[in-house]
Amino acid sequence: ADIAHDLRTPLTVISGYMEALRDQVLKPTPDRFAMMHDEIQLLRRLVEDLHTLTLADAGELNLNRGLLAPQLLLGRVADIYQHAAAQQGVTLRVEVAEGVPDITVDADHMLRALSNLVSNALRYTPQGGRITLSAQRVSGHIEITVADTGSGIAQEHLSSIFERSYRADGSRQTDTGGSGLGLAIVKSIVIAHGGHVRAESVIGQGSVFTIELPDAPL
Numbered sequence: 001a002d003i004a005h006d007l008r009t010p011l012t013v014i015s016g017y018m019e020a021l022r023d024q025v026l027k028p029t030p031d032r033f034a035m036m037h038d039e040i041q042l043l044r045r046l047v048e049d050l051h052t053l054t055l056a057d058a059g060e061l062n063l064n065r066g067l068l069a070p071q072l073l074l075g076r077v078a079d080i081y082q083h084a085a086a087q088q089g090v091t092l093r094v095e096v097a098e099g100v101p102d103i104t105v106d107a108d109h110m111l112r113a114l115s116n117l118v119s120n121a122l123r124y125t126p127q128g129g130r131i132t133l134s135a136q137r138v139s140g141h142i143e144i145t146v147a148d149t150g151s152g153i154a155q156e157h158l159s160s161i162f163e164r165s166y167r168a169d170g171s172r173q174t175d176t177g178g179s180g181l182g183l184a185i186v187k188s189i190v191i192a193h194g195g196h197v198r199a200e201s202v203i204g205q206g207s208v209f210t211i212e213l214p215d216a217p218l
Contacts, residue, residue, distance in 0.1 A: 006046055006180075010039040049181040053164065056188035063106040063192060070103060070135035070144060071096045077114045078133060081122060089127035092118075097136040103213050105193055113189040116182040117146040117209050124150035125206070141195075142215045147208040153201040161199060162187040186211075 014036050020026040055061040074094045085092035114133070121131045129149040136143050153161065164184035190197045190211050201207035 010042045014039050049185055052185055053188060061192045065104050065106055067102040068105055068107050070100050074133040077118055081118050090125050091130045093132055095132060095134040100135050100137050101215055103142050109189045113186045116186050121146055121148035142213045144211045145208055149206040152203040152205055153207055158199050
């Protein structure tokens with residue numbers, strides 16, 4: 001029902017504008033076409049999210065693994081969101097401990113997982129806040145964290161936020177664009193890499209999402 005609603009909303013917007021343009025109730029303008037394009041992109045992302053979760057559920061999420069330095073991975077994520085962070089007045093930084101070895105991952109999938117986390121963090125971190133991407137080696141595995149100084153998540157919701165379409169009154173949204181699938185995708189990608197993901201949070205202080213990955217090639 002949640003997914004049907006999320007599909008229906010942009011379709012309704014696009015359909016309404018197309019009918020108004022067809023009937024010449026509205027004039028075609030660059031802004032209106034840009035708006036419809038944005039709604040189409042939202043639909044595209046939702047369909048891609050559903051496809052990813054379907055493959056993960058079937059154990060068919062293909063991974064093109066290769067060695068990648070955590071510094072490079074986190075740097076790529078930071079580059080993607082640096083402009084958006086600056087516009088919001090949020091500091092986005094990368095901190096990688098010395099001696100952290102390369103990890104064996106599918107770069108595109110892991111970039112997507114981290115992008116989901118950073119996008120979510122940006123949504124709930126106020127002006128003057130901070131988002132930190134970090135990596136360190138801990139007890140035979142690599143920990144990659146996305147920490148923010150945002151609004152936080154109530155403790156009673158932390159055990160459920162990685163469930164698809166999960167929403168809770170009084171807590172921040174757990175999606176990457178309205179579908180409620182963002183954190184479920186993060187979990188699926190991390191598990192496919194033989195890792196784990198967890199969240200810690202304090203209301204009013206922020207949240208920390210930690211991805212644990214094996215530090216040895218699989």
